[in-house]
Amino acid sequence: MSEVGRLREGMLVRHKTQGYIGIFDGFTRNRNLFESPTDSIGCRVQVGPGPQDKRRVASPENLEVLTDLSLEERHKAQLAFLGVAWEGIRRVDPTAPGRHRRTTHCWSCKSSLDDSVDVECVTCGWILCKCGACGCGFNMR
Ligand SMILES: [Zn+2]
Ligand SMILES: [Zn+2]
Incomplete structure (x- = not known):
């Protein structure tokens, strides 16, 4: 199930298959950035703590929201x-x-x-x- 409806900026998320952890940073509609060409929207994820750190774009269904963890x-x-x-x-x-x-x-x-x-x-x-x-x-x- 997609958790796209739960995503809020600043949430800690994990990529289910690639395993990276980052901060959800909003959506993008730029198809050139999409992780999969079949996506209708892309999730921008900040993957390092600094403001200059890279952002990656993930498919919504590949992101797991970590707020429910202990x-x-x-x-x-x-x-x-x-x-x-x-x-x-x-x-x-x-x-x-x-x-x-x-x-x-x-x-x-x-x-x-x-x-x-x-x-x-x-x-x-x-x-x-x-x-x-x-x-x-x-x-x-
Ligand atoms: Zn606090
Ligand atoms: Zn500490």
Whole structure:
């Protein structure tokens, strides 16, 4: 089944056969760019974190929306997109000796974060947001 109706700009997507992960970046009607000549529309996918990174065009039925994944899987996909090694996520105990409870906001979606309820990314040590963002992506902007 095509997920084309669910696609929104900024969504994390994976190409089902080629395996690349990227950010959905809108549709194109330019037939010269289509992945398959039988497509009626093409999905532009940004395949790297930088603004200068390439875009690819995929058939709508070849894209899988990753928003339904568990937080851990989404975070893994996010780091794969960034080209950063995923080292896991962990729950921290902010009441442990030498630790302080941290509260902040997600740099990406602006949600409130609190390490007494949220997990952190082992790679960067930032609190991991429900949207899958952590410090790994922040450092690459
Ligand atoms: Zn967020
Ligand atoms: Zn991280």
